[in-house]
Amino acid sequence: MRFVGSSEIICVEAKALSMGIIMTRDLGFHSFIIEFDALGLVQLIHSDLSPLSVIGLLLQDIRDGCNVWMESVLSHIIPLVLDNSLPLVLCSSWSLFSPSVVNFKVKMSFSGPSMSSGGKTVRRALEFGRTYVVRPKGKHQATVVWLHGLGDNGSSWSQLLETLPLPNIKWICPTAPTRPMTMFGGFPSTAWFDVEELSENAPDDLEGLDAAAAHVANLLSTEPADIKLGIGGFSMGAATSLYSATCFAVGKFGNSNPYPANLCAVVGLSGWLPCAKTLKNKLGVDNEATRRTASLPVLLCHGKVDDVVPYKFGEKSSQALNLNGFQDVTFKAYNGLGHYTIPEEMDEVCAWLTSKLGLEGRSS
Numbered sequence: 001m002r003f004v005g006s007s008e009i010i011c012v013e014a015k016a017l018s019m020g021i022i023m024t025r026d027l028g029f030h031s032f033i034i035e036f037d038a039l040g041l042v043q044l045i046h047s048d049l050s051p052l053s054v055i056g057l058l059l060q061d062i063r064d065g066c067n068v069w070m071e072s073v074l075s076h077i078i079p080l081v082l083d084n085s086l087p088l089v090l091c092s093s094w095s096l097f098s099p100s101v102v103n104f105k106v107k108m109s110f111s112g113p114s115m116s117s118g119g120k121t122v123r124r125a126l127e128f129g130r131t132y133v134v135r136p137k138g139k140h141q142a143t144v145v146w147l148h149g150l151g152d153n154g155s156s157w158s159q160l161l162e163t164l165p166l167p168n169i170k171w172i173c174p175t176a177p178t179r180p181m182t183m184f185g186g187f188p189s190t191a192w193f194d195v196e197e198l199s200e201n202a203p204d205d206l207e208g209l210d211a212a213a214a215h216v217a218n219l220l221s222t223e224p225a226d227i228k229l230g231i232g233g234f235s236m237g238a239a240t241s242l243y244s245a246t247c248f249a250v251g252k253f254g255n256s257n258p259y260p261a262n263l264c265a266v267v268g269l270s271g272w273l274p275c276a277k278t279l280k281n282k283l284g285v286d287n288e289a290t291r292r293t294a295s296l297p298v299l300l301c302h303g304k305v306d307d308v309v310p311y312k313f314g315e316k317s318s319q320a321l322n323l324n325g326f327q328d329v330t331f332k333a334y335n336g337l338g339h340y341t342i343p344e345e346m347d348e349v350c351a352w353l354t355s356k357l358g359l360e361g362r363s364s
Helices: 051-063 070-082 154-161 206-220 236-250 276-283 287-295 311-323 343-356
Strands: 002-006 012-017 020-025 031-036 041-046 104-107 132-134 142-147 169-173 178-180 188-190 228-234 263-269 298-303 329-334
Touching: 132 154, 142 154, 142 206, 142 236, 142 263, 154 169, 206 228, 206 236, 228 236, 236 263, 236 276, 236 287, 236 298, 236 311, 263 343, 276 287, 276 311, 298 311, 298 343, 311 329, 329 343
Parallel strands: 002 020, 142 169, 142 228, 228 263, 263 298, 298 329
Antiparallel strands: 002 031, 012 020, 031 041, 041 104, 132 169, 178 188
């Protein structure tokens, strides 16, 4: 298990490996990594944060209702800090996007989760977490629901979005339900839908995708009629956004319930398109669906060295949208970018939203 975290927020994502679980959280100005391998070896990497500060951040995550499984991590780390077997390490130079890191290792035990029969997680009623809203600083022209990645919460991205020079946008940042994740062997995490594995042939959780897309559409349903509506997200949040785009195009969710929101823009960072292989059949030959598909602007951005959601996922998602009638798709690739965001990418998002939503202008 690997957890990369920070006191500021930009992204959270994860993937399962044959030798354990890697959790990547790369969030801001102070960052750290906690890594567990299959033998229980732990590596803690961080900058100017002491182990006690790391514990504080993890406790904040648990208090906010996400990363519930980190309680197991804390149960091991706290005794090590208290008996001084976990040394305090400082890093003199630390850049937000190009960190210089120091390492040390300690031996510890780590027990994995119990799993239900057949290794599958059990479906149960899920409650969405807290929703954070960033009010527009200028004239309200557009509302965008922004969806976080796996293991994160709505507060994370709201802090970043509030700093963007987009005074005419109201941002709504919901928090996904905490659910058992199959790819984590049943460990609970905040997630918009379940994922068995990150691969092109992995099955899609249609029930979870529909529930997430319906929640997003419901958040947009109370916006004034003259306000332009958009959806965006990072990683799993990007996947949910793109799934919402296909529901809007077809005019209904996967369960055939009508899709109520009139989308004007969709953004996906470091994500993928769920149900890509069935999209053609889903769209059919309906003229209205063809019109909506052709007119909906979509921005996809992906780092070429993303080691969580591979670059090819973003590239193939863009191609799938183009092949199925989405005529206004912009795909941006970033050399050297991993599974996180950078100012250059957010500048692209700001310029694109300003253009596609017809906003009056960006603040300095």
